[in-house]
Amino acid sequence: MCATNSFLRSLGVEIYGSGHRRWPDDVKARAVAETLEPGATVNAVAGQYGIRPNQLSAWRRLAKQGQLVLPAAEHGEPVFAPLVICDPTKTPEPSDAKPQQVIRIVKRTTRIELSPDTSADRIAAIVRALEVPTC
Incomplete structure (x- = not known):
């Protein structure tokens, strides 16, 4: 147990005399990211950190909910990329033009702006897609 405590202290985990640990985010x-590695x-991973698997699973849930930010993947492949949808045939409006009204859909940190002539079916499909839980 002494080796595990030394390892944890080197990571910045506070270990109290009662055995309680305070884990920095x-x-x-880092522990959650290690569970995502192939194999x-x-x-x-829970054994390496001296915790129970259900505690690590709780941290994984926090990450899935966006409450725990994971470090960037080391293999260089981006995990997320911004999605930009535009009609290449339309030209941008001149800067002195009156701003057009837009339909805004906002969920947490996601913001989608649609033109006023977007069909109700398309808007409904986007809203349904935002409600699908992410893995």
């Missing part, structure tokens, strides 16, 4: 994120299991 970056250490939680890794929650049980194995």
